[in-house]
């Protein structure tokens with residue numbers, strides 16, 4: 001007797017293809033070497049550093065920081081057209097901060113989508 005149920009092996013095959021393509025995509029996205037930023041003083045780089053500092057300030061209201069400068073950084077092109085940035089960000093604390101006038105070094109990781117939207121991945125010492 002024939003039934004209309006799909007053969008179980010077909011479902012397994014579909015699941016395996018889905019897993020392989022997810023792994024392949026992650027591997028492709030992870031690829032790409034980090035290259036030094038040609039112009040760490042570019043406005044676009046400064047804007048991203050300002051953004052990273054503003055996210056910190058929103059999260060740590062008692063530790064407002066000001067961007068002092070971007071000391072340099074690297075970028076990495078991903079296969080989906082997005083870009084990762086790793087910036088060495090130097091901040092100073094303002095009067096009300098936990099670190100008034102203190103200079104701090106940070107590493108900001110940002111992810112820029114092809115649309116230009118920028119997401120802060122991490123902002124750490």
Ligand SMILES: *[C@@H]1O[C@H](CO)[C@@H](O)[C@H](O)[C@H]1NC(C)=O
Pocket residue numbers: 103104105
């Ligand atoms: C920040 O980094 C610079 C250069 O790497 C270093 O000379 C300086 O001592 C660091 N400052 C702090 C407060 O860690």
